[in-house]
Amino acid sequence: MTESHDQAAATDGGDVRAGTSGGGPGSEEGLDARLLVERGTFRLDVALRVAPGEVVALLGPNGAGKTTALRALAGLTPLSGGHLRLDGTELDRTPTESRPVGVVFQDYLLFPHLTALDNVAFGPRCHGATKAEARARAAEWLDRMGLAAHAGAKPRKLSGGQAQRVALARALATRPRLLLLDEPLAALDARTRLEVRAQLRRHLADFEAVAVLVTHDPLDAMVLADRLVVVEDGRIVQEGSPSHIARHPRTDYIAQLVGLNLYQGQADGHTVRLDAGPAVTTTEALTGPVFVAFPPSAVTLHRDRPTGSSARNLWHGKVTGLETHGDQIRADLTGELPLAADLTTVAAAELDLHPGAEVWATVKATQTHAYRS
Known part of the structure; x- marks a missing residue:
């Protein structure tokens, strides 16, 4: 963007x-x-x-x-x-x-x-x-x-x-x-x-x-x-x-610079249709052009599509890169919504994450932040 x-x-x-x-x-x-x-x-x-x-x-x-x-x-x-x-x-x-x-x-x-x-x-x-x-x-x-x-x-x-x-x-x-x-x-x-x-x-x-x-x-x-x-x-x-x-x-x-995933789109109430493609559910109810941001730490990764999750936002993607980021592992994803996700070394190992691995990413609406562009 x-x-x-x-x-x-x-x-x-x-x-x-x-x-x-x-x-x-x-x-x-x-x-x-x-x-x-x-x-x-x-x-x-x-x-x-x-x-x-x-x-x-x-x-x-x-x-x-x-x-x-x-x-x-x-x-x-x-x-x-x-x-x-x-x-x-x-x-x-x-x-x-x-x-x-x-x-x-x-x-x-x-x-x-x-x-x-x-x-x-x-x-x-x-x-x-x-x-x-x-x-x-x-x-x-x-x-x-x-x-x-x-x-x-x-x-x-x-x-x-x-x-x-x-x-x-x-x-x-x-x-x-x-x-x-x-x-x-x-x-x-x-x-x-x-x-x-x-x-x-x-x-x-x-x-x-x-x-x-x-x-x-x-x-x-x-x-x-x-x-x-x-x-x-x-x-x-x-x-x-x-x-x-x-x-x-x-x-x-x-x-x-400040470590956020950032997107731009059109808001209609609690739903923002992103210019990048998918929609994001947010806690803020807005109308018109907005930015949506959330930290990589708000992203939870799953190898299989989660069922019964309370997260309102769910996207399918593929891991394109992994790097050490402080005391965590940062995973870069492409797919429905390009994003960065932070997880512990143990969690990365348990998920068997590697470049090319297919994953599902979830983000709770309460962890997103929408504001007017």
Whole structure:
């Protein structure tokens, strides 16, 4: 299924805070941008309104344009059109090095010949602080990051988590009005990522200016951001709070991101006739075009057609693939209704599941969720 929405329709009604692209903040504070960038056949057209104290995450598949958007915000990629205003000031007319913008890159980009202290002090020095002032501010930020004992260490002596925190301290030490984070946790191992994510969340909660995070990781976005902006093919397809988007995905990419089976169809009461073919019985009574979603964990598989089942939804299919998904097995099915189902390793073994196996899939109506498209 392919879904397309214009940017206005992509904003979830009643779910966007004041100051977002769904409405004005009532003042010139914060970020007000329309990023138009044309590069060959690719065109980025993204509007962002972000209030001070708000953290917005840009999500999207590879090539969607989220990194281009971040580079345009940083002044590293010139705009082809649109505007970029921060606290009422036209940033696109301000030299990159003079902008009140801090950037944390995926690979940290620390100066290898400088100590952690001097790396952090570099930003304030570039903004006019004296050497003593810059080093004092750097020492304060390293202490906040729990890195006071590593002030004299050079980047090669730091762990990945420590280097990431030095990079964050360097960005924050300039007292930016716009903080940009480009996949800030991507280079960390799973254990370090958990620790640094929690620490980053605390720092972002205390950050009084605008923060924009680019990530492909849904957990990073859900934990760190107040609002998600999903970009596909250079434009916004959906935005809203993490909880709203997780429950109301509007494209296949978002559904896969939050782990849901997603379909579109026409509702008539509790029955939705899907564009994909069969009907689904839902608890919601609606009329007209809708989405229907349910998690893979809601699907029960049977090798024989079940009798006496309380499930109102029953489809015949064939297993096309099996893979480990966390502590479970995810089965991909084709047939009457292509879907994903999660089951335990024991259940998969008892069903003798393998690619090509024919199965029956059931889903209770109470485990589906229908909402207007």
